[in-house]
Amino acid sequence: MIELTDVSLRYGETAESVQVLERLSLTVPPGERCVLIGPSGCGKSSLLQVLAGLIPPQAGKINVGGQAITGPRQQTSYILQDFGLFPWKTVEENVALGLRIQGTGRSDAFRAIQPILSRLGLAGMEKRYPRQLSGGQRQRVAVGRALATKPDLLLMDEPFSALDALTRESLQNLILEIAQREGLTVLLVTHSIEEAALLGQRILIFDGPPLRLLDNIENPCSGRPDYRRDRAFHETCNRIRAVLDKLIKVGDLQQKRQNFCNGIDLGEDARKAPFSAEEVSSDEP
Numbered sequence: 001m002i003e004l005t006d007v008s009l010r011y012g013e014t015a016e017s018v019q020v021l022e023r024l025s026l027t028v029p030p031g032e033r034c035v036l037i038g039p040s041g042c043g044k045s046s047l048l049q050v051l052a053g054l055i056p057p058q059a060g061k062i063n064v065g066g067q068a069i070t071g072p073r074q075q076t077s078y079i080l081q082d083f084g085l086f087p088w089k090t091v092e093e094n095v096a097l098g099l100r101i102q103g104t105g106r107s108d109a110f111r112a113i114q115p116i117l118s119r120l121g122l123a124g125m126e127k128r129y130p131r132q133l134s135g136g137q138r139q140r141v142a143v144g145r146a147l148a149t150k151p152d153l154l155l156m157d158e159p160f161s162a163l164d165a166l167t168r169e170s171l172q173n174l175i176l177e178i179a180q181r182e183g184l185t186v187l188l189v190t191h192s193i194e195e196a197a198l199l200g201q202r203i204l205i206f207d208g209p210p211l212r213l214l215d216n217i218e219n220p221c222s223g224r225p226d227y228r229r230d231r232a233f234h235e236t237c238n239r240i241r242a243v244l245d246k247l248i249k250v251g252d253l254q255q256k257r258q259n260f261c262n263g264i265d266l267g268e269d270a271r272k273a274p275f276s277a278e279e280v281s282s283d284e285p
């Protein structure tokens with residue numbers, strides 16, 4: 001179980017400082033795949049980093065699996081958008097890194113990761129360096145490294161955004177299969193509506209900063225075989241899109257208001273522009 005209670009985070013203390021989290025509370029049950037989606041800069045990555053114990057919040061409590069988070073936790077793995085691989089380490093050294101940090105000897109660690117390498121289609125590539133791999137293979141190494149330490153919580157920050165559509169799809173299927181089989185709790189940040197609908201049993205749509213929950217969409221069919229082709233999948237995509245469209249509309253109107261304040265645009269809609277998504281009705285042009 002993940003529990004955040006009244007968590008606040010601010011970057012910096014000057015006039016330009018950003019309040020990214022403001023008394024944010026959130027609960028994710030064990031084994032749930034939860035997707036976070038929202039505009040760029042709203043604070044999603046910051047939330048993951050706080051959960052990973054990489055950034056201490058100024059206020060509030062974070063509890064993962066009954067443990068208060070005050071720093072990185074052994075059973076939490078974190079996969080970054082840029083893979084986070086060490087270029088000077090081979091595939092097996094990169095995958096075994098977490099185990100080595102935990103104190104496992106080199107040869108034991110290499111033996112332990114063999115099933116994972118096979119599973120990820122990386123067997124035979126143990127001695128290669130990241131530069132000798134394709135983008136999809138590099139991301140599989142990152143997934144392998146995250147899984148090698150047998151985590152119960154997997155945090156992923158736009159893990160597939162740099163990949164081509166086919167590789168992306170095959171890695172989404174892989175994560176889905178592993179998460180279901182191992183009963184992993186997953187928190188995934190994405191900008192892709194389809195990825196959110198495919199992987200998230202629950203989709204949290206945020207605005208910010210500070211990060212604010214706009215909608216919480218239950219998606220119980222996620223993980224069903226062939227869900228991508230299911231009507232329910234497209235309905236979920238449309239629900240997410242409708243909330244995000246509303247946000248974009250607010251952004252556009254706020255920009256017009258800003259222009260109006262700066263004396264650039266005297267349009268009627270600028271003067272009436274709302275400040276938040278709640279103020280925009282869904283049928284507003």
Ligand SMILES: Nc1ncnc2c1ncn2[C@@H]1O[C@H](COP(=O)(O)OP(=O)(O)OP(=O)(O)O)[C@@H](O)[C@H]1O
Nearest residue numbers: 011012018020039040041042043044045046047209
């Ligand atoms: N180390 C930092 N110091 C100061 N400000 C930061 C820092 N990291 C992030 N920010 C600011 O905090 C806000 C939230 O950033 P964050 O990366 O959490 O957003 P995000 O929703 O993940 O964005 P994206 O989708 O573009 O990755 C942004 O305004 C960003 O500029």
